[in-house]
Amino acid sequence: MPRNVTYTRKRKRRTGRIYVIFFYLICLTILICAVVNLQNRDFHKQYISQTTSEYKNNDKKDESNRTDTGKINIQEDWNLTLVNKWNPIQSENDIEVNELSNGEFVDKRIYPYLQKMFDEARNDGIYPIVASGYRTEQEQEEIYSKKIAAYKAEGLSDADAKREAELWVAVPGTSEHQLGLAVDINADGIHSVGTDVYRWLKKNAHLYGFILRYPAEKTDLTGVSYEPWHYRYVGIDAATEIYNKGICLEEYIVTRGK
Numbered sequence: 595m596p597r598n599v600t601y602t603r604k605r606k607r608r609t610g611r612i613y614v615i616f617f618y619l620i621c622l623t624i625l626i627c628a629v630v631n632l633q634n635r636d637f638h639k640q641y642i643s644q645t646t647s648e649y650k651n652n653d654k655k656d657e658s659n660r661t662d663t664g665k666i667n668i669q670e671d672w673n674l675t676l677v678n679k680w681n682p683i684q685s686e687n688d689i690e691v692n693e694l695s696n697g698e699f700v701d702k703r704i705y706p707y708l709q710k711m712f713d714e715a716r717n718d719g720i721y722p723i724v725a726s727g728y729r730t731e732q733e734q735e736e737i738y739s740k741k742i743a744a745y746k747a748e749g750l751s752d753a754d755a756k757r758e759a760e761l762w763v764a765v766p767g768t769s770e771h772q773l774g775l776a777v778d779i780n781a782d783g784i785h786s787v788g789t790d791v792y793r794w795l796k797k798n799a800h801l802y803g804f805i806l807r808y809p810a811e812k813t814d815l816t817g818v819s820y821e822p823w824h825y826r827y828v829g830i831d832a833a834t835e836i837y838n839k840g841i842c843l844e845e846y847i848v849t850r851g852k
């Protein structure tokens with residue numbers, strides 16, 4: 595056998611081995627790539643499921659916030675307490691009040707909303723004051739008696755004086771002022787006049803949770819004459835709905851949830 599032939603065969607064998615090794619290397623590379631890829635995918639999947647669960651948790655947090663909001667809604671029932679001549683106050687024992695700068699009081703839960711409303715009014719160049727806020731049963735009794743006395747002084751009979759007075763002053767036990775949730779708002783008399791304040795309130799009060807409680811066209815339902823100064827806190831949601839629908843609190847309570 596010529597040497598050249600042997601050499602050629604050896605070379606071919608070596609070349610073949612190189613091909614085999616090269617083949618295995620390629621296979622190994624593919625395998626490594628596959629494993630790494632799989633791990634990455636696992637990691638990615640894990641990451642996604644983590645973020646998803648975080649998201650879900652956040653969602654749950656949102657839901658729990660919503661539950662909190664639900665709780666607030668339940669608490670908001672105090673905001674929707676209906677008091678009128680047909681629905682006297684059941685109990686006024688647990689009212690916590692905040693004192694305003696002029697010595698009037700309001701339920702402390704409505705204080706921040708009232709403050710904000712007044713701040714915004716002043717930003718618009720309107721200067722309101724709380725002429726009357728929370729009243730005790732005794733204070734309401736005094737106002738009521740004084741009003742009757744004033745009509746009697748004008749010459750009205752006892753019955754007429756009483757009837758006339760009750761158009762303007764609630765019988766003790768039936769005034770929203772005893773809830774601490776109602777305020778009579780007037781102008782400061784220096785920078786603003788009453789009509790400006792009433793106009794501003796009528797347009798904006800619902801944004802802070804207050805409603806014009808005794809609209810002119812609802813006296814049959816409220817049992818009270820039109821009072822452009824008397825505002826009642828019911829919460830922003832209820833106030834907005836009442837404002838948008840042009841209804842009064844009595845109508846809102848009856849139709850709520852229907």
Ligand SMILES: [Zn+2]
Pocket residue numbers: 726771776777778823824825
């Ligand atoms: Zn009032």
